[in-house]
Amino acid sequence: xxxxxxxxxxxxxxxxxxxxxxxxxxxxxxxxxxxxxxxxxxxxxxxxxxxxxxxxxxxxxxxxxxxxxxxxxxxxxxxxxxxxxxxxxxxxxxxxxxxxxxxxxxxxxxxxxxxxxxxxxxxxxxxxxxxxxxxxxxxxxxxxxxxxxxxxxxxxxxxxxxxxxxxxxxxxxxxxxxxxxxxxxxxxxxxxxxxxxxxxxxxxxxxxxxxxxxxxxxxxxxxxxxxxxxxxxxxxxxxxxxxxxxxxxxxxxxxxxxxxxxxxxxxxxxxxxxxxxxxxxxxxxxxxxxxxxxxxxxxxxxxxxxxxxxxxxxxxxxxxxxxxxxxxxxxxxxxxxxxxxxxxxxxxxxxxxxxxxxxxxxxxxxxxxxxxxxxxxxxxxxxxxxxxxxxxxxxxxxxxxxxxxxxxxxxxxxxxxxxxxxxxxxxxxxxxxxxxxxxxxxxxxxxxxxxxxxxxxxxxxxxxxxxxxxxxxxxxxxxxxxxxxxxxxxxxxxxxxxxxxxxxxxxxxxxxxxxxxxxxxxxxxxxxxxxxxxxxxxxxxxxxxxxxxxxxxxxxxxxxxxx
Amino acid sequence: xxxxxxxxxxxxxxxxxxxxxxxxxxxxxxxxxxxxxxxxxxxxxxxxxxxxxxxxxxxxxxxxxxxxxxxxxxxxxxxxxxxxxxxxxxxxxxxxxxxxxxxxxxxxxxxxxxxxxxxxxxxxxxxxxxxxxxxxxxxxxxxxxxxxxxxxxxxxxxxxxxxxxxxxxxxxxxxxxxxxxxxxxxxxxxxxxxxxxxxxxxxxxxxxxxxxxxxxxxxxxxxxxxxxxxxxxxxxxxxxxxxxx
Numbered sequence: 001x002x003x004x005x006x007x008x009x010x011x012x013x014x015x016x017x018x019x020x021x022x023x024x025x026x027x028x029x030x031x032x033x034x035x036x037x038x039x040x041x042x043x044x045x046x047x048x049x050x051x052x053x054x055x056x057x058x059x060x061x062x063x064x065x066x067x068x069x070x071x072x073x074x075x076x077x078x079x080x081x082x083x084x085x086x087x088x089x090x091x092x093x094x095x096x097x098x099x100x101x102x103x104x105x106x107x108x109x110x111x112x113x114x115x116x117x118x119x120x121x122x123x124x125x126x127x128x129x130x131x132x133x134x135x136x137x138x139x140x141x142x143x144x145x146x147x148x149x150x151x152x153x154x155x156x157x158x159x160x161x162x163x164x165x166x167x168x169x170x171x172x173x174x175x176x177x178x179x180x181x182x183x184x185x186x187x188x189x190x191x192x193x194x195x196x197x198x199x200x201x202x203x204x205x206x207x208x209x210x211x212x213x214x215x216x217x218x219x220x221x222x223x224x225x226x227x228x229x230x231x232x233x234x235x236x237x238x239x240x241x242x243x244x245x246x247x248x249x250x251x252x253x254x255x256x257x258x259x260x261x262x263x264x265x266x267x268x269x270x271x272x273x274x275x276x277x278x279x280x281x282x283x284x285x286x287x288x289x290x291x292x293x294x295x296x297x298x299x300x301x302x303x304x305x306x307x308x309x310x311x312x313x314x315x316x317x318x319x320x321x322x323x324x325x326x327x328x329x330x331x332x333x334x335x336x337x338x339x340x341x342x343x344x345x346x347x348x349x350x351x352x353x354x355x356x357x358x359x360x361x362x363x364x365x366x367x368x369x370x371x372x373x374x375x376x377x378x379x380x381x382x383x384x385x386x387x388x389x390x391x392x393x394x395x396x397x398x399x400x401x402x403x404x405x406x407x408x409x410x411x412x413x414x415x416x417x418x419x420x421x422x423x424x425x426x427x428x429x430x431x432x433x434x435x436x437x438x439x440x441x442x443x444x445x446x447x448x449x450x451x452x453x454x455x456x457x458x459x460x461x462x463x464x465x466x467x468x469x470x471x472x473x474x475x476x477x478x479x480x481x482x483x484x485x486x487x488x489x490x491x492x493x494x495x496x497x498x499x500x501x502x503x504x505x506x507x508x509x510x511x512x513x514x515x516x517x518x519x520x521x522x523x524x525x526x527x528x529x530x531x532x533x534x535x536x537x538x539x540x541x542x543x544x545x546x547x548x549x550x551x552x553x554x555x556x557x558x559x560x561x562x563x
Numbered sequence: 564x565x566x567x568x569x570x571x572x573x574x575x576x577x578x579x580x581x582x583x584x585x586x587x588x589x590x591x592x593x594x595x596x597x598x599x600x601x602x603x604x605x606x607x608x609x610x611x612x613x614x615x616x617x618x619x620x621x622x623x624x625x626x627x628x629x630x631x632x633x634x635x636x637x638x639x640x641x642x643x644x645x646x647x648x649x650x651x652x653x654x655x656x657x658x659x660x661x662x663x664x665x666x667x668x669x670x671x672x673x674x675x676x677x678x679x680x681x682x683x684x685x686x687x688x689x690x691x692x693x694x695x696x697x698x699x700x701x702x703x704x705x706x707x708x709x710x711x712x713x714x715x716x717x718x719x720x721x722x723x724x725x726x727x728x729x730x731x732x733x734x735x736x737x738x739x740x741x742x743x744x745x746x747x748x749x750x751x752x753x754x755x756x757x758x759x760x761x762x763x764x765x766x767x768x769x770x771x772x773x774x775x776x777x778x779x780x781x782x783x784x785x786x787x788x789x790x791x792x793x794x795x796x797x798x799x800x801x802x803x804x805x806x807x808x
Contacts, residue, residue: 209749282606283718285750442733455756457784
């Protein structure tokens with residue numbers, strides 16, 4: 001069958017990294033400043049890769065943190081902790097950060113990326129509450145890198161995680177080529193409250209001043225957490241209280257464990273030169289945009305699905321680009337989680353918008369599709385600068401093709417109640433006595449929080465543990481800033497004085513402020529206590545803009561939780 | 564704007580129309596057998612145009628050939644009549660220049676480029692330099708407005724909002740530091756404490772083993788707590804309490 005251009009536009013098929021506007025005009029979807037566009041690539045040639053599950057190793061003796069790795073800003077680690085305390089039942093993991101050839105697309109040459117275990121995204125951790133992890137990350141990145149994107153100095157932040165300051169990837173707590181650092185992840189809900197059980201976290205590089213290029217080069221992966229009701233058994237869980245959301249454990253022919261029907265999807269944009277080599281612009285301080293759209297590390301893949309429900313965990317792992325996703329056939333998403341937590345109740349949406357570092361969990365039901373039907377996940381949010389999105393366009397760019405190829409049993413469900421909040425604004429607000437305002441803005445071309453750059457020696461808030469505070473997050477200059485607060489997850493009280501939209505009524509750890517989204521007033525609970533290894537919640541953590549070019553130009557501040 | 568080679572529209576559409584459910588054999592990868600570009604050459608080509616400028620001493624120079632090639636530089640944008648960020652920026656950079664003065668291993672060239680080149684003649688800039696007591700190794704530069712504009716954008720000092728971009732004041736807050744032969748470039752606020760700018764320059768200039776490090780580097784600027792750090796307001800306002808469903 002020969003498709004006309006009109007057919008294609010109805011199907012919502014863009015071309016390569018470009019979108020077709022009504023009238024057939026081709027429009028570059030972005031690209032950094034004046035750099036040339038990427039070469040064209042045929043969409044949907046490659047099957048969606050799904051990262052392998054990180055496998056535990058035999059216990060090893062944990063070691064003190066290296067203290068002599070010199071950051072690009074000249075600092076060395078602030079938290080230099082001795083060997084970690086290892087509670088009984090802890091699982092051990094060993095991951096190497098490695099340079100390795102990677103195929104972004106069969107029509108582009110292999111590119112040497114930096115990845116955890118040499119892959120991007122890195123292996124997916126599957127954690128269960130109550131079973132702590134020690135993860136040793138080994139920096140095997142080359143000291144002399146011919147590509148020139150990134151620096152071989154790293155710190156690992158488990159984004160959304162509840163962890164001690166020394167395990168949080170504080171930006172100067174780095175380790176260099178040839179060194180390693182042990183991270184202890186307690187895998188416990190903040191203050192052991194069931195409402196705080198985590199769902200979709202991710203881990204990525206967080207080294208000071210170079211997070212943008214290091215993450216762009218590939219240093220990111222998923223960390224999924226399960227608990228008694230949102231369990232690893234998933235849809236097969238016989239526990240009557242289990243949510244039985246789509247997903248179950250199975251085994252691949254290779255013997256490797258595999259999580260089926262529950263699929264993490266990291267969306268990223270990248271730019272390539274005319275020969276197909278990765279491009280990054282170290283002079284771009286507005287926010288680096290690519291014009292190729294990747295899902296799980298490859299450009300515009302396809303994914304064969306069965307006629308049933310799937311759980312998809314979307315992560316925007318882009319440096320500066322926002323997306324708004326639609327299904328090409330007009331069907332809805334059932335949103336079940338935002339950032340690190342499940343929602344209280346599922347929300348049906350026709351589309352969802354996702355800014356850098358945010359996660360949105362959705363259930364997509366293919367049970368009504370025809371066998372052989374092809375359905376596209378389409379980004380309709382156009383963005384041509386790091387400042388903010390331009391707005392919705394039609395038809396947009398399809399980034400992932402679902403091919404409905406088989407039938408499969410579906411014992412999963414999406415219950416009406418997912419994760420109830422028992423200690424929310426109603427309970428916390430009467431005790432609030434502290435309100436702070438943080439303005440994220442541009443000052444004569446540089447990025448500041450309340451007029452200041454990040455300085456390792458400046459504290460911008462001293463909250464007390466086991467209290468809650470109101471923070472007003474403002475972006476006065478018309479720029480979008482995805483603000484990420486480490487350690488805790490917050491409630492959105494209002495948006496420019498109005499009720500927040502449905503997908504902001506759950507907990508968040510990253511929130512888009514500015515432009516059409518407006519300012520946000522949030523309620524920030526400060527946890528009290530670690531239990532797996534007992535200790536008060538205290539110390540220095542950062543909060544920052546997660547547009548990575550803004551972050552690297554020090555649009556970051558820190559709070560020091562008072563014990 | 565430069566654009567890479569792009570297949571004609573019709574070919575791209577055909578490629579999309581194929582959208583195979585059984586993937587066709589892939590075409591030979593582009594760039595097969597090629598190597599990734601040399602990052603230093605790529606930066607020169609994309610970011611360091613060789614435009615002609617005139618120094619405050621009246622000397623005609625080329626930006627790349629004479630001012631940047633083989634050097635460690637700190638570059639900012641200014642104009643002589645600017646009363647807001649510029650005087651503080653110049654003062655900060657003067658501190659930085661003093662800190663590096665007389666040290667052969669810290670050879671840093673400072674470049675202050677006028678965003679008001681018609682009014683900032685070499686004579687005006689010489690007066691400005693003299694008034695601020697600057698020493699050799701620091702050039703105040705003027706040239707053709709459109710070329711300086713192009714240079715400013717290539718160095719990353721631009722705003723996507725054309726109204727903001729047209730206001731020269733909005734580009735006076737950055738200092739771009741670079742080590743040209745090493746291909747290492749960064750930008751920080753020129754209103755940072757001078758010692759932080761000095762450290763940023765040292766880190767593009769020196770091999771990592773000689774970088775300022777650790778607690779001493781952090782403590783080079785004094786400990787401080789920002790105004791928001793201890794803000795207490797008593798009970799929250801009613802408007803904070805009622806806005807959720």
